[in-house]
Amino acid sequence: MFKKLPGDEARTLVTTTPDTAVVFRPAVVRTPAIVTITIFLWRLLAGIVRLVWRHPIAVAVLAVPAVLGILYGWRLALVVVAVPLSLLAPWPFFDRASFNRWMGWRLLAWWRLVWVYRRHWQPVMIVSGLGRNLHGRDYLPRIVRVTCTSWADLVTVKMISGQSVKDWTDRIEHLAHGFGATSCRVTVARSGRLLLAFPRRDPLATPLPALPIPEVASVGPVEIGRCEDGTPWRLKVHGTHVLVAGATGAGKGSIIWSTIRGLLPAVRAGLVQVWALDPKRMELSFGRALFGDRYAASPAACADLLEAAVTVMQERADRFAGLQRNHTPTVDDPFVLVVVDEVAFLTAYQSDKGLKLRISAALATLTTQGRAVGFGVMAALQDPRKEVMNVRNLFPDKIALRLDESEQVDMVLGDGARDRGALADHISPVPEQGAGIGYIRLETSPDPIRARAGYVSDIDIRAMVADFAAEAHQ
Incomplete structure (x- = not known):
């Protein structure tokens, strides 16, 4: 009644006869034994050739003693194996x-x-x-x-x-x-x-002390810590802008002070100026003597200092126009690093709308026009949402320290950063274990880098002030 069909076609048949058991057997093609044996031997030979080609030394180490044992006995094979091992054991x-x-x-x-x-x-x-x-x-x-x-x-x-x-x-x-x-x-x-x-x-589990102050004056990249692979973490500040985001106690101060510490010889040589905005009056005020009159704490003073930086930047841009496109630090035209701690207080949580507009406009001007004429901005904040920091995309290099939510990782480092392994929301909240650890997203690469900044203690800052305060704001 029914024609036998191959197994794949039998699934498409529908019978309308009730209580009828129809059994279809799939078509079977019997392969000759010689074909199966030939395929097996070919795969075995290809596997041996591939093994020898990929691992010639390992194959030789096993094959030479085996051949010597067959030809000349197990004693010679044992000597051939034991002598190199005895020589390599102390290595x-x-x-x-x-x-x-x-x-x-x-x-x-x-x-x-x-x-x-x-x-x-x-x-x-x-x-x-x-x-x-x-x-x-x-x-x-x-x-x-x-x-x-x-x-x-x-x-x-x-x-x-x-x-x-x-x-x-x-x-x-x-x-x-x-x-x-x-x-x-x-x-x-x-x-x-x-x-x-x-x-x-985790090679970064142990806190790092403050790195030694460099002996040679340089505008960077500044060594501020260690990367996960053991290489120095050198942060570029000249020719870029850096955004640092992290929850309370995540170690934003470690990055800020390590950067300032690495620039001190250049500050002494007159090649770098550090302008500090400290609306919390806590982090940067401890080393206020290093900044002199380039320090601001109140919102009004911060707005004035930022606008002064914009004025100097635009005056320098007018002089450079048509003559040079890149900035080389000199005593007459030093590199200016504008450090803003807790920038969200100035751009989002400021109750005076006039000051908020002035500060936002000045920051936008510095971050869009400052790189080519030797102005860099390093801004730190806790809340990376767009409505809090609407110019965060103007920072080419970004650092995500410990964050509270997984969504914040992509807000700081860009879309897909967490999927690539930037688990900033998994960093330990215990200061000894996680402070200063962060993921870096550079302008030149989308892949995050894990690193830890050195911890600059109060004693280190006092020593920096004692040694460099006189020259820092000349």
């Missing part, structure tokens, strides 16, 4: 850095690849939705390589065709917990490949 105890660079991190990367990533790769990809199971076959992204540093595993992944970076950034928490890490950061290595960073430990 990590005498020079751990070179051992890790040449062998330690490679061995750890191999172990992490085998025991962590390949072992859990399929279930994590399928459960997180980054892999697909179609018709009983798994389509998974491929691990290209794993490298280890002193603090993290760096996993290079080839995406499935048709995937986007957002598919991965939306699942960073799945990836982190799936592979036993505290977080995961996603960056684009090249087209079709991603670099996943899984931290094994």
Whole structure:
């Protein structure tokens, strides 16, 4: 009565006969054994060639003793293995850095690849939705390589065709917990490949003391702390503007005072001037002697100081017009850094509308026209909402310290920053653990960088005032 059809077509049939059990068997094509054996041998040979090509040293280390053992006996093979091991054994105890660079991190990367990533790769990809199971076959992204540093595993992944970076950034928490890490950061290595960073430990957990004052006068970049990978955190202040956002106690003062500390030799040489606005009368007033008459605390005085900076900037722009496009600090035309602590009090919470308009207009003028003529603005605030700081997009470089809400991360660093791993809302509120830690979004790169600024104590500020106050406001 019914014609037998292949299994895929049988699903489309509808029977109107009640209580009728119709069974369809899918068509089966029997593959000859010789074809199966040939495919298996070809895949085995290709796998061996690929293994030798990718890991020649590891293959040689295993193959040479095995061949010697077969040809000349196990004693010679044992000697060949034991002698190099006995010579290499003291290496990590005498020079751990070179051992890790040449062998330690490679061995750890191999172990992490085998025991962590390949072992859990399929279930994590399928459960997180980054892999697909179609018709009983798994389509998974491929691990290209794993490298280890002193603090993290760096996993290079080839995406499935048709995937986007957002598919991965939306699942960073799945990836982190799936592979036993505290977080995961996603960056684009090249087209079709991603670099996943899984931290094994937190190198910024220990507070950093104030860095030594530089011996050479320079306008920057200013070294203010350490990045997560161990490199110095050098903050660019000349030729840009910096916005620092963080909750109370997040460490905004560490960044401000570390920057001023790094510029002190240039201040002494007359190449830099620091203009300070301190509406809270707390953070910058402690080193007020460093600023002299370029310090303001009341809203009216802050408006006057900002407008004075605009006047100097515009006078300099008139002199530079048609002669130069970039600023080089000199004694006659120094770099001017305008530091504004708690800028939201001046731009949003100021009750005097006239002062609010003056301050907002002056800040907008400095941030739009000041870079080319040697004026930079460093502004700090707690609330990064647009209605609080309507010129935040005029700051090319941004720093997000500890924030209260996850949505605030993208408000400060830009859309997608949190998905790329800038978890500023997860920074510990305990001062010893999280103060001064933040994520940096530079004008030249969308990928956030995690770093920690050195803590400049009251004693350090007093010493700075004692040594540099006389020259700072000449």
